[in-house]
């Protein structure tokens with residue numbers, strides 16, 4: 472992948488109440504399919520549970536937390552595993568592309584069209600007042616949906632294989648985001664959200 476090709480440009484997506492940037496292809500030393508396979512095989516995937524109306528149910532996806540600091544997410548504290556070499560390589564590429572630093576990553580594995588992520592803001596206090604979160608996707612394209620908290624506004628972004636989405640500024644204050652189930656069958660997708668705690 473050519474570092475200076477148009478695909479590897481981090482471009483702003485105009486949005487009210489926050490900052491959003493998109494890069495079509497994060498420049499990496501190996502191709503996306505190899506990275507995807509490495510992440511599928513080399514991650515300690517877990518079916519985390521959540522409490523829904525007083526009942527414990529499995530989240531509709533698998534996930535794993537890696538990095539240098541423990542972290543509270545959806546009211547639960549995660550003790551991360553140390554970064555793997557592949558994660559460090561992706562982190563290095565993300566830091567080069569964004570000029571930002573990260574020390575943890577949440578990985579999510581959407582096995583098929585039935586897997587999803589509910590609407591939320593990544594606004595935990597550990598992330599600071601204006602969290603900068605870099606989201607890298609591999610595998611099947613899924614639609615990332617942003618819903619404004621106060622206004623009837625929705626923004627949809629196709630997160631394609633190899634893409635990088637950067638959320639920054641007041642975005643987590645103004646918006647929630649999530650991934651809906653798909654009606655049509657689709658393959659597996661892995662997403663990494665790099666964060667600084």
Ligand SMILES: O=C(O)CCC(=O)C(=O)O
Pocket residue numbers: 577579588593606615630648649650662664
């Ligand atoms: O899978 C995605 O693109 C979204 C992930 C996300 O919102 C998160 O990890 O907080």
Ligand SMILES: [Fe+2]
Pocket residue numbers: 591592593648
């Ligand atoms: Fe999120």
